[in-house]
Each structure stands twice: as C-alpha cells, then as structure tokens.
Amino acid sequence: MDVFEAIRKRKAVRTYTDRPVPDDVLDRVLRAALQAPTGSGSQAWSLLVVRDEATRLQVADLVIAGGAKYFAEMRPRRDATPEEHEAECVAYAEKILPTYRIAPVWVMGLLVPRGNYPETMAEGGYVDDLLSVAFAMENLFVAARAEGLGTVPTSAFQRFEKDRLREIVGLPADVDPVLVTPLGYPESFPEGLPPALKRSYRGWKSLVHDDSWGNTRD
Numbered sequence: 554m555d556v557f558e559a560i561r562k563r564k565a566v567r568t569y570t571d572r573p574v575p576d577d578v579l580d581r582v583l584r585a586a587l588q589a590p591t592g593s594g595s596q597a598w599s600l601l602v603v604r605d606e607a608t609r610l611q612v613a614d615l616v617i618a619g620g621a622k623y624f625a626e627m628r629p630r631r632d633a634t635p636e637e638h639e640a641e642c643v644a645y646a647e648k649i650l651p652t653y654r655i656a657p658v659w660v661m662g663l664l665v666p667r668g669n670y671p672e673t674m675a676e677g678g679y680v681d682d683l684l685s686v687a688f689a690m691e692n693l694f695v696a697a698r699a700e701g702l703g704t705v706p707t708s709a710f711q712r713f714e715k716d717r718l719r720e721i722v723g724l725p726a727d728v729d730p731v732l733v734t735p736l737g738y739p740e741s742f743p744e745g746l747p748p749a750l751k752r753s754y755r756g757w758k759s760l761v762h763d764d765s766w767g768n769t770r771d
C-alpha cells in the first residue's frame with residue numbers, strides 16, 4: 554500500500570478483534586512513529602506500549618468511561634434527568650466501544666519534557682513538543698493502516714481520567730499522555746464519513762486558500 558492509499562484509508566477504528574499483532578509488525582509501526590519530525594530535534598516524546606492483559610483492560614475501561622463522559626458533555630440532554638442522561642451515555646459508550654477490551658495492544662503518545670528550551674522559549678517549546686507528539690502519532694496511524702491495523706486517536710479520557718491513567722502505567726507527573734490508541738486488527742475499516750459528520754464536513758477544496766485568505770478552491 555503506498556503512502557497516499559494508507560493516508561486515505563486511515564480511519565478512526567472503534568471495533569477490534571483479539572487477533573495478536575506480531576512483534577515485527579509492531580516494531581515497524583513504532584519505528585515509523587518515531588521517525589516523525591521533532592521540534593529542535595528534542596525527541597520530547599516516548600511511546601508506552603501496553604500488551605499486558607490486566608493493564609490493557611484497565612486502560613480500555615478508562616477510555617470507555619472517558620468516552621461516556623465525553624458524550625455526556627457533547628450530546629444534548631433531551632427530556633432526561635442528569636442521572637438518566639449520564640446512564641444513557643454510559644450505555645452508548647458500552648455499545649460502541651466494548652471491543653476496546655479485547656484489542657491486543659494500546660499505545661500511548663507521551664510528551665516527555667526534556668528541559669531543552671530556555672525560560673524565554675518555554676511556551677513555544679511546549680507547543681513544539683506537543684505538535685511533535687501529534688506528528689509521531691499520525692505516522693503511527695498511517696503506518697499501522699499500511700500494515701492492516703486499526704487505530705483511533707483518543708483524547709477524551711484525558712480531560713477526565715489522566716491522573717488515573719498515570720497511576721495505571723506508572724507515569725511521572727510531568728509526563729503527559731497526549732493521545733492513546735488501541736492498535737489491532739479491526740473487524741473492518743470504516744469507509745466514507747459517518748452520517749452525522751457527512752452533513753457538516755468541509756470538503757478539502759473549501760479548506761485550501763490560494764494566495765490570500767478567502768480565495769478557496771470551491
């Protein structure tokens with residue numbers, strides 16, 4: 554699969570099988586991730602790979618619970634008490650994400666401060682480090698797709714459950730789990746856009762401005 558096809562076919566995968574990921578395949582994907590550009594060459598990142606069954610179950614439970622909280626905030630509450638709304642969102646997360654519990658691997662993209670920037674550049678340095686983690690994770694998502702593996706960038710847990718995640722995998726307080734993803738062979742890869750997004754999604758030509766703002770290709 555060439556790089557354009559892997560980019561095009563990478564989709565957020567939320568249903569996994571328990572088929573194991575061979576070590577050599579996993580290593581190829583991890584190496585590709587860490588070949589991403591890194592601000593100031595800092596490598597202010599690490600990847601934490603969770604394969605231990607008990608640990609990945611704890612991560613999956615946390616992500617599913619984080620998903621429910623995300624839905625509770627994002628979805629309008631219609632004719633329901635806060636408790637009913639919360640229960641509905643938990644049920645919804647359990648309905649769409651249960652195979653997270655059988656995905657054979659989880660990968661966490663971590664921002665690891667390296668102390669490379671002077672005080673005057675602390676803010677910009679932080680942004681560069683964060684961007685660099687995102688680039689590494691995108692490399693991972695695309696490389697995984699080329700290997701037939703599914704992923705989904707997941708951050709919803711972090712607004713709610715970051716400290717618990719730190720506890721589960723022993724992260725120091727200054728190491729930031731920016732994104733996590735299951736990594737596994739999917740039941741199938743989604744194609745196209747889900748109906749909810751189809752209505753509002755902007756086509757690429759409306760997002761490209763030539764020479765000056767407003768001059769889009771549409």
Ligand SMILES: Cc1cc2nc3c(=O)[nH]c(=O)nc-3n(C[C@H](O)[C@H](O)[C@H](O)COP(=O)(O)O)c2cc1C
Nearest residue numbers: 563564565566567620705706707708709710743750
């Ligand atoms: C920064 C970021 C955070 C995301 N967080 C979540 C998340 O917490 N849970 C989830 O299921 N998907 C999450 N996604 C996946 C997006 O919902 C998904 O990429 C988007 O709907 C487009 O679908 P596609 O990736 O299949 O093209 C996240 C994506 C990005 C880029």
